Amino acid sequence: MEKWLSFDIKCPKGYDEIISSILYDLGIENLQIDDYQDVLDFKKDQPYWVVIDDEDFTPHDNVIIKAFYEDDKVNYEEIEAKINEFSINNKIDVQISKNKEIDDMDWANEWKKYYEPFYIGNILIKPSWIEIDETDLTVLEINPGMAFGTGLHETTNLCIEQLQQLQLDNKSVLDIGCGSGILSVASSKLGAKEVFATDIDPLAVEATLDNAELNKISNIKAVEGSLLDKVDKKYDVVIANILLNVLDILIPDLPKALEKDGIFICSGLINSQRDNIVNILEKNNLEIVEISEKGEWISVISRFKNV
Secondary structure, eight states: OOOEEEEEEEEOTTOHHHHHHHHHHTTOOEEEEEEHHHHHHHHHTOOTTOOOOGGGOOOOSSEEEEEEEETTSSOHHHHHHHHHHHHHHHTOOOEEOOOEEEOOOOHHHHGGGGOOOEEETTEEEEETTOOOOOTTSEEEEEOOTTSSOOSOSHHHHHHHHHHTTSOOTTOEEEEESOTTSHHHHHHHHTTOSEEEEEESOHHHHHHHHHHHHHTTOOSEEEEEOSTTTTOOSOEEEEEEEOOHHHHHHHGGGGGGTEEEEEEEEEEEEEGGGHHHHHHHHHHTTEEEEEEEEETTEEEEEEEEOOO
């Protein structure tokens, strides 16, 4: 059994991302963020089948970063010095605990303990390892494996909400950067006649096909490819939950993949990038239909202008 060590860092809200980046740079690869506000937000819309033991969550105003690493893989003294230096330079109270030894953990599956079923609109997103007797719902089972896309992230959540606003019956859908395939599966569940999914990551393609099978869906095809290089026809709906710099490359090529009266949904964008994405879309003859936001993230529905 490998020897693992851990330590905690308590910091004010808003500094956890910067401190996490410092830890990553110093060789820490496994982090857990404990923000009590997340618990409070979840409890507002807590599904009836999820029971939260309040004893497991101590109310606090700070964010606690839990760091885990293998013995001899990082220099704890260097980490402590960097965190203390960051605290002094930013004039904030950051507390770092001493190293403690912990039992070996199954990092690939540890996160599953915190992934519970939840709703996105009228769709119930259910991890494949949890059983629920809900026969009157549209249920989407998901096992993301090593690919992005549990549905928990705001951008994925927004895309699924916007897909539910469209009439997908007998429509064709292209999912660019498919990740786990959650948007492809959701499109099929919402009535799409065919879904073509692409991703540069072979693990994402594998996860997409596995999740299609898990949901007993046969009209999803997934291939490894970059953006539109494997696309040879036009689709009624194109989805791209990717970063702004990649969207900037993709959008000018959309005419080869999107029907004239088709819909383009793009996400992976933070609110401060709203003007950027609007300018890129309008410059390429796409008009904004709707911009939705959740937290700091936005998702945009657009379509080609009638000219």
